[in-house]
Amino acid sequence: MKCTNDLRRGRKAISALTRTLSALLLICLFSFSFSVIASPASAQSYRFSSVSIEGNQRIEAGTILTYAGIARGQSVSAGELNDAYQRILASGLFEEVVINPRGSTLEIRVKEYPTISKINFEGNKKIKDEDLIGFIESAPRQVFNPAKAERDAATIIEAYAETGRSAARVTPRVIRRSDNRVDLVFEIFEGRKIEVQRISIVGNRAYSDRRLRRVLQSKQTGIFRALVNRDTFVEDRIEFDKQVLADFYAARGYVDFRVTGVNAELARERDTYFVTFNVQEGQQFRFGQITTISEINGVEAEEYQAALKIKPGVVYSPSLVENSIARMERLGIRQGHDFLRVEPRISRNDRDLTLDVEFVILRGPRIFVERIDIEGNTTTLDRVIRRQFDTVEGDPFNPREIRETAERIRALDFFTSADVDAREGSRPDQVVVDVDVEEKSTGTLSFGASYSTSGGIGVQVGFSERNFLGRGQRLSASVAAAADNINYNIDFVEPAFLGRDVAFGLSFSLLETDGDYALYDTTIGNFRPSLTFPVSENGRLSLSYSAGYKEMDNYTGASAVLTAESAVGGLFSSGVGYNYTYDTRRTGLNPNAGVLLSFGQDFYGLGGDSEYIKSSARAIAQTKVLNEEVTLRATLEGGALHFSSGQNSRAVDRFSGQIMRGFEPNGIGPVQSGEQLGGNFYAALKLDAEFPLGLPDEYGITAGAFYDMGAIWDVNNVAGGTPISSQGFKPRHVVGVAVIWQSPFGPLRFNFSHALQKEASDKEQQFDLTIQSEF
Known part of the structure; x- marks a missing residue:
C-alpha cells in the first residue's frame, strides 16, 4: 500500500516536472523566434552605388531622385525606403510607384499619370463652359490627377447648389488618347431648381411673418419664379438670413433675441423646401441713464456728454451706441487727444426693461499704423480705396475707425467682397492694415420702355458706369424718346474733387418737344457744373x-x-x-x-x-x-x-x-x-x-x-x-x-x-x- 502511494506521488512529480519543462521550452522557442524575426528588420540596412529608374517619360530622373531623397552611397533602412516610396507617390505625378532594392542597385519603376489634352463639359445648360472652367483646378497640358478631378466635380456641384440646384450631380470621365494623353470630361446632371415653397417664423410676437420675410434674402416661390432667383433654396443664404433677423431685432431693442433653429424640410415630391425659423424675441429694452466719465486728466466728461444725441427712453440700438462712441472719439481727435478711446459699460435693468449706458473715456494703447496694404484691385485705383480711410500711415491706430472704413469701402459697391484686417507690424507698437478686395462689374447698359396715359409709349437707352476708369467717378448718359419728345442727358460726378470730401458734378440735358400733345414746340437745354x-x-x-x-x-x-x-x-x-x-x-x-x-x-x-x-x-x-x-x-x-x-x-x-x-x-x-x-x-x-x-x-x-x-x-x-x-x-x-x-x-x-x-x-x-x- 505504501509502495503504491509512493509510486503515485512519483508519477505526479514527474508529470509536474514535464509540464514545467514544456513551458520553459515554449518560452525559449518564442523568444528565439521573436529575436530571429525582429532582429533583421531592425538591423537590416541598404547601401546603393547606383539607381535605376524606369517608366518615366516626361519626368526627369533627377526630379524623381529629389522626391525620393536618397543619395548614392547613403545607408538607408527599410523604413526609409518606404518613406521614399510615399514621397514619390505623394508628388501626384505618378499612377504607380515600385521600389525594389537589388544588391547595390536601387530600382525605381514608375507609371506616369497622363497629360490632360482637353477638358469638356457635357449636360450643362444653366452654367456656361467658360464659367465652369474658372471654377476647377484641372487645366489642359497639366498632369491628370484623379483626386484633383474629384475635387473639381465637388466644386462644380457647389456652384450649382448656390443657384438652387442642390440635386446636381457631376461625374468626371477620362477618355484615353495616344502618347499618354487623356481628355477629361465632366458629365453634369443639373437637375431642377429646388424652390422655397413657404417661409414660416415661429415664436415671433412683435412682428408678423410678413414683415420679417421682407428683410430676409431668401424669398418664397412667386408667380414669376422663372424670373426671380432668390426663391431657390441655398443653404448659405439661410445662414445669412439668421444674421439678418438678429440684426433686425437688435436694432429695435430686442437684445435677447436669438434664432433657436432652422428647419428645412424637403417636400414629398422633392422639388420644394418648407423653411421654418424658430426664434425667441425676448423683451424690448430702452435706454436708461446715459452717463459719461473720464479717466484721462484734462478731458472733461461733461463736454463729451453734451456731444451725445441719444436720450433716456429711446429704443435701444447698438448702432446708436456705436455712433455715439464714434462722435466722442472724433471730438477727442479734434481736441488733440491721441489714443483716446470710449468704452461703453452697459447695465441691465430687468424691472423696467432699460439699459443704462456709461461711456468711459480712457487712454488706449499707443499703437501706430505702420502702413496700409491694398490687394485685389485690378481696376480700381489705390487712391479710391485709400481716401475712404480717415487714418494714414503714422497715425494712431483706432480699431473703430478701421471698422468704419471697411463699411465705407463696401458701401462703394465696387467690390463683391472687401475685407479690412489689422496685423502686427515690424514692431509691437505698430500695425499693418490689410485691405483685400475683389472687383465686380460696375457698368450697365440699359434698354427701357415706358407708358403713360398722357405721353404714350416711350423707349430709353442708357449707359451708366459707377467706377469710371477705376477712379470712383460716375458717368451716365441716356436718350429717351416718346411720341412727342426726345430727351438727352449726360451726367458726370467726381466724388473726391482735389482729394477732398467735395463732389464735382457736370450735367447736360436737352429736351425737344414736337407733336400732338402740345400746341407749341420747345427746345430746352441746360449745362450745370456744381460742387x-x-x-x-x-x-x-x-x-x-x-x-x-x-x-x-x-x-x-x-x-x-x-x-x-x-x-x-x-x-x-x-x-x-x-x-x-x-x-x-x-x-x-x-x-x-x-x-x-x-x-x-x-x-x-x-x-x-x-x-x-x-x-x-x-x-x-x-x-x-x-x-x-x-x-x-x-x-x-x-x-x-x-x-x-x-x-x-x-x-x-x-x-x-x-x-x-x-x-x-x-x-x-x-x-x-x-x-x-x-x-x-x-x-x-x-x-x-x-x-x-x-x-x-x-x-x-x-x-x-x-x-x-x-x-x-x-x-x-x-x-x-x-x-x-x-x-x-x-x-x-x-x-x-x-x-x-x-x-x-x-x-x-x-x-x-x-x-x-x-x-x-x-x-x-x-x-x-x-x-x-x-x-
Missing part, C-alpha cells in the same frame, strides 16, 4: 452755375399770352445757385422714421437774356407704424419765380408739371382761351399711406391711399386777349387709392383718384398707370 460738400453730420450744401437756352415756337392756339411768348424766340440764361439738404433718414435715432429737408435758389442774370430768381423747397417725413406694417409719408413742396427788370416769365419757365395726382400734367393752373399757362408759384401737400393687402408676399402687391392738395397760380404776363382765370391761390383737393405691384418688369402703380375740389378749367385724370422697365 457739393458736407456742412454738418446730416447736411450738405451744393453750389452751382447754370447756363441754359429756352425756346418756344410754332404756337397754333388762341391764347394771347402764349402767342406773345412764342414770338419772343429763344433766350439764353446764366446764373448761380445753391441747394441745402438735410437728411436723417439713415442717421436718425429711429430706424423707421426720418426727414428730408431741401431748400435752394438759382439767381439768373449773370449775362444772358433773362434776369430772375427761382426758389424751391421740399420737406419729406416718413415713418412706419403698426409694427412696421404701414408706411406713412408726408411731402410738402413749393416753388416760386420772381422776374425783375420789367421781364415776364414764359410758359417754358413757369411751373406746369404734375405737382399732384388726380390731374393731367399741365392740367391745373391759370388758363386763357382754354389753354394752360403754368404759374410762377406752386405748392403741394401730399399724404400717403402704404399697407399690405394680405396677399402672399411673393406676389409683390401692396395697396396705398393718398390725399393731395395743391395749386399752381400767378401769371405776370398780361398780354391782351381774354382774361386769365385761376390766377390766385385756389387749392385743389384729391383723394385716391393705389395698387402697387413690384413686377419683374419694373414697378407698376395703378392710381385711382377723385377730385374733391377743382376748377372748371382743370383737366382731371381719374386713372393713371405708370410702367417702367429695364432689361
Whole structure:
C-alpha cells in the first residue's frame, strides 16, 4: 500500500516536472523566434552605388531622385525606403510607384499619370463652359490627377447648389488618347431648381411673418419664379438670413433675441423646401441713464456728454451706441487727444426693461499704423480705396475707425467682397492694415420702355458706369424718346474733387418737344457744373452755375399770352445757385422714421437774356407704424419765380408739371382761351399711406391711399386777349387709392383718384398707370 502511494506521488512529480519543462521550452522557442524575426528588420540596412529608374517619360530622373531623397552611397533602412516610396507617390505625378532594392542597385519603376489634352463639359445648360472652367483646378497640358478631378466635380456641384440646384450631380470621365494623353470630361446632371415653397417664423410676437420675410434674402416661390432667383433654396443664404433677423431685432431693442433653429424640410415630391425659423424675441429694452466719465486728466466728461444725441427712453440700438462712441472719439481727435478711446459699460435693468449706458473715456494703447496694404484691385485705383480711410500711415491706430472704413469701402459697391484686417507690424507698437478686395462689374447698359396715359409709349437707352476708369467717378448718359419728345442727358460726378470730401458734378440735358400733345414746340437745354460738400453730420450744401437756352415756337392756339411768348424766340440764361439738404433718414435715432429737408435758389442774370430768381423747397417725413406694417409719408413742396427788370416769365419757365395726382400734367393752373399757362408759384401737400393687402408676399402687391392738395397760380404776363382765370391761390383737393405691384418688369402703380375740389378749367385724370422697365 505504501509502495503504491509512493509510486503515485512519483508519477505526479514527474508529470509536474514535464509540464514545467514544456513551458520553459515554449518560452525559449518564442523568444528565439521573436529575436530571429525582429532582429533583421531592425538591423537590416541598404547601401546603393547606383539607381535605376524606369517608366518615366516626361519626368526627369533627377526630379524623381529629389522626391525620393536618397543619395548614392547613403545607408538607408527599410523604413526609409518606404518613406521614399510615399514621397514619390505623394508628388501626384505618378499612377504607380515600385521600389525594389537589388544588391547595390536601387530600382525605381514608375507609371506616369497622363497629360490632360482637353477638358469638356457635357449636360450643362444653366452654367456656361467658360464659367465652369474658372471654377476647377484641372487645366489642359497639366498632369491628370484623379483626386484633383474629384475635387473639381465637388466644386462644380457647389456652384450649382448656390443657384438652387442642390440635386446636381457631376461625374468626371477620362477618355484615353495616344502618347499618354487623356481628355477629361465632366458629365453634369443639373437637375431642377429646388424652390422655397413657404417661409414660416415661429415664436415671433412683435412682428408678423410678413414683415420679417421682407428683410430676409431668401424669398418664397412667386408667380414669376422663372424670373426671380432668390426663391431657390441655398443653404448659405439661410445662414445669412439668421444674421439678418438678429440684426433686425437688435436694432429695435430686442437684445435677447436669438434664432433657436432652422428647419428645412424637403417636400414629398422633392422639388420644394418648407423653411421654418424658430426664434425667441425676448423683451424690448430702452435706454436708461446715459452717463459719461473720464479717466484721462484734462478731458472733461461733461463736454463729451453734451456731444451725445441719444436720450433716456429711446429704443435701444447698438448702432446708436456705436455712433455715439464714434462722435466722442472724433471730438477727442479734434481736441488733440491721441489714443483716446470710449468704452461703453452697459447695465441691465430687468424691472423696467432699460439699459443704462456709461461711456468711459480712457487712454488706449499707443499703437501706430505702420502702413496700409491694398490687394485685389485690378481696376480700381489705390487712391479710391485709400481716401475712404480717415487714418494714414503714422497715425494712431483706432480699431473703430478701421471698422468704419471697411463699411465705407463696401458701401462703394465696387467690390463683391472687401475685407479690412489689422496685423502686427515690424514692431509691437505698430500695425499693418490689410485691405483685400475683389472687383465686380460696375457698368450697365440699359434698354427701357415706358407708358403713360398722357405721353404714350416711350423707349430709353442708357449707359451708366459707377467706377469710371477705376477712379470712383460716375458717368451716365441716356436718350429717351416718346411720341412727342426726345430727351438727352449726360451726367458726370467726381466724388473726391482735389482729394477732398467735395463732389464735382457736370450735367447736360436737352429736351425737344414736337407733336400732338402740345400746341407749341420747345427746345430746352441746360449745362450745370456744381460742387457739393458736407456742412454738418446730416447736411450738405451744393453750389452751382447754370447756363441754359429756352425756346418756344410754332404756337397754333388762341391764347394771347402764349402767342406773345412764342414770338419772343429763344433766350439764353446764366446764373448761380445753391441747394441745402438735410437728411436723417439713415442717421436718425429711429430706424423707421426720418426727414428730408431741401431748400435752394438759382439767381439768373449773370449775362444772358433773362434776369430772375427761382426758389424751391421740399420737406419729406416718413415713418412706419403698426409694427412696421404701414408706411406713412408726408411731402410738402413749393416753388416760386420772381422776374425783375420789367421781364415776364414764359410758359417754358413757369411751373406746369404734375405737382399732384388726380390731374393731367399741365392740367391745373391759370388758363386763357382754354389753354394752360403754368404759374410762377406752386405748392403741394401730399399724404400717403402704404399697407399690405394680405396677399402672399411673393406676389409683390401692396395697396396705398393718398390725399393731395395743391395749386399752381400767378401769371405776370398780361398780354391782351381774354382774361386769365385761376390766377390766385385756389387749392385743389384729391383723394385716391393705389395698387402697387413690384413686377419683374419694373414697378407698376395703378392710381385711382377723385377730385374733391377743382376748377372748371382743370383737366382731371381719374386713372393713371405708370410702367417702367429695364432689361
